[in-house]
Amino acid sequence: MISTGAALPAGADAVVRVEDTAAGERAVEIRVEVEPQSNLRRAGEDIAAGETVLRAGAQLGPAELGVIASVGRGEVVCSRRPRVSLLSTGDELQEPGEPLRPGAIRNSNAHSLAALVERSGAEVVAAEIVRDDREATVEALGRALAGDVIVVSGGVSVGEHDHIRPALAELGAEQVFWGVSLRPGKPTWFGIHARNLVFGLPGNPVSSMVTFVLFARPAIRAMLGAGDARRRTTAILDAEYPKRPGRAHLVRCRLELRDDGWHARPTKEQGSHVLTSMLGADALAIVPAARGDVGAGERVEIELLYA
Numbered sequence: 526m527i528s529t530g531a532a533l534p535a536g537a538d539a540v541v542r543v544e545d546t547a548a549g550e551r552a553v554e555i556r557v558e559v560e561p562q563s564n565l566r567r568a569g570e571d572i573a574a575g576e577t578v579l580r581a582g583a584q585l586g587p588a589e590l591g592v593i594a595s596v597g598r599g600e601v602v603c604s605r606r607p608r609v610s611l612l613s614t615g616d617e618l619q620e621p622g623e624p625l626r627p628g629a630i631r632n633s634n635a636h637s638l639a640a641l642v643e644r645s646g647a648e649v650v651a652a653e654i655v656r657d658d659r660e661a662t663v664e665a666l667g668r669a670l671a672g673d674v675i676v677v678s679g680g681v682s683v684g685e686h687d688h689i690r691p692a693l694a695e696l697g698a699e700q701v702f703w704g705v706s707l708r709p710g711k712p713t714w715f716g717i718h719a720r721n722l723v724f725g726l727p728g729n730p731v732s733s734m735v736t737f738v739l740f741a742r743p744a745i746r747a748m749l750g751a752g753d754a755r756r757r758t759t760a761i762l763d764a765e766y767p768k769r770p771g772r773a774h775l776v777r778c779r780l781e782l783r784d785d786g787w788h789a790r791p792t793k794e795q796g797s798h799v800l801t802s803m804l805g806a807d808a809l810a811i812v813p814a815a816r817g818d819v820g821a822g823e824r825v826e827i828e829l830l831y832a
């Protein structure tokens with residue numbers, strides 16, 4: 526008698542399940558025909574000698590961790606999670622939990638962006654609010670530049686209170702681009718400081734989330750060595766979407782799997798300040814800049830928000 530998982534005794538070439546036997550006092554009755562090799566698991570059926578089970582860039586999820594343990598590796602070399610500094614700009618901002626001053630608004634970006642950072646595989650190492658003041662902005666950016674990735678929200682437009690770009694220039698950051706043909710997301714700024722990446726995201730709560738997903742997340746995933754930095758596929762748009770040609774639109778959609786594949790339906794009103802349009806959204810439908818109205822039933826490209 527051997528237990529499940531035990532090594533096969535020398536000379537045996539099959540195992541009979543105990544349910545198929547009857548134990549007597551001096552002998553065991555076998556009640557079934559026994560084929561050679563039955564009820565055996567051969568060494569190498571799961572992984573053959575010399576086989577590569579995981580490659581560099583693999584994300585270590587539940588299955589990967591199990592496979593690493595199954596081949597006996599107590600340690601593996603991983604890329605360090607990128608360190609992200611978050612900076613929320615604006616005199617009007619107040620953290621949740623404090624009584625709201627007249628005219629103030631809640632700093633929601635710091636919280637939605639922190640969660641997006643964590644989900645993208647990076648870690649938030651610093652987060653602060655900076656006033657719309659040139660000197661304070663230079664000082665706060667100076668501290669933030671210690672991270673691998675700096676994510677700033679607000680202060681990148683052309684208003685007189687928008688100090689981010691001049692402050693970054695003063696600190697020696699090099700602008701790669703400013704302004705993208707997207708709605709929401711137009712004033713998005715991206716630059717490099719030493720070896721660090723700086724994302725200047727627009728302050729509107731939806732804009733900061735979608736531009737993080739489209740620009741900062743792929744960069745973080747690439748830093749982690751992931752081969753597939755983007756999370757793109759297509760879906761059938763279930764409602765018509767009115768649009769004038771001009772900028773590409775990012776439409777917050779809920780996804781549903783039907784017999785003919787994935788369907789996307791816009792969540793609700795799509796203003797860049799309507800943060801609740803992100804509630805229940807699974808993906809951004811990307812309607813190209815040159816497109817006019819999109820009819821219900823058309824196939825659109827989507828970027829998955831949280832995959």
Ligand code: AMP
Nearest residue numbers: 613631632633634635679680727728729
């Ligand atoms: P800005 O990009 O700084 O011009 O900001 C655009 C809009 O987004 C303004 O209405 C800001 O009050 C708002 N906003 C900026 N930062 C945040 C934030 N951290 N949380 C919520 N709303 C913000």
Ligand code: MG
Nearest residue numbers: 614615679680
């Ligand atoms: Mg502002």
